[in-house]
Amino acid sequence: MVNLIYKICPASIWEKAKTRGIFEGWGIDLIDGYIHFSTAEQVAQTAARHFVGQRDLVLVTVDATHLSITWEPARDGDLFPHLYDTLPMTAIIRVIRIPVDHNNQHAFPGEIPIYP
Numbered sequence: 001m002v003n004l005i006y007k008i009c010p011a012s013i014w015e016k017a018k019t020r021g022i023f024e025g026w027g028i029d030l031i032d033g034y035i036h037f038s039t040a041e042q043v044a045q046t047a048a049r050h051f052v053g054q055r056d057l058v059l060v061t062v063d064a065t066h067l068s069i070t071w072e073p074a075r076d077g078d079l080f081p082h083l084y085d086t087l088p089m090t091a092i093i094r095v096i097r098i099p100v101d102h103n104n105q106h107a108f109p110g111e112i113p114i115y116p
Contacts, residue, residue: 004093005037005069005081007060008047014058014095023060023087034070037062037081047098047106049075055100059108061093 009026017023025035028050038046043059051057064081071079101107 003064003069005039005062005064006043007035007037007062007087008043008051008057008098009060010054011056011058011097014060017087018089021089023089025087033084035083035085035087037064037069037083039081042078042080044106044108047108051106053100053104057098057106058095059098060095062087062091063093064091067091 007023013026014023023035024030029035047057067083067087068085069081069083072082074080099107
């Protein structure tokens with residue numbers, strides 16, 4: 001079974017992680033001590049809350065099947081996936097750029113894959 005979760009980050013940060021072969025998080029991840037992820041249903045709201053107006057972002061699709069994900073309450077009591085470890089590149093399914101529309105809002109693909 002594939003269990004997909006998503007990470008938003010600047011493309012430059014992601015490129016550095018690819019070069020090193022591992023993603024250790026960035027920004028708030030480093031402060032909090034874990035990597036923040038979102039589900040497909042949460043990712044657009046995450047972008048709207050934490051990445052307003054930011055350009056050159058990527059959406060990283062992660063197969064969490066073999067990761068030790070901890071589900072913890074965050075905003076509005078929703079459970080969010082967190083990883084208290086580094087993210088290996090072997091868990092990455094795809095990486096796409098997140099375009100910004102004419103209203104300066106992030107435009108996500110029509111359908112973000114969801115697998116139970």
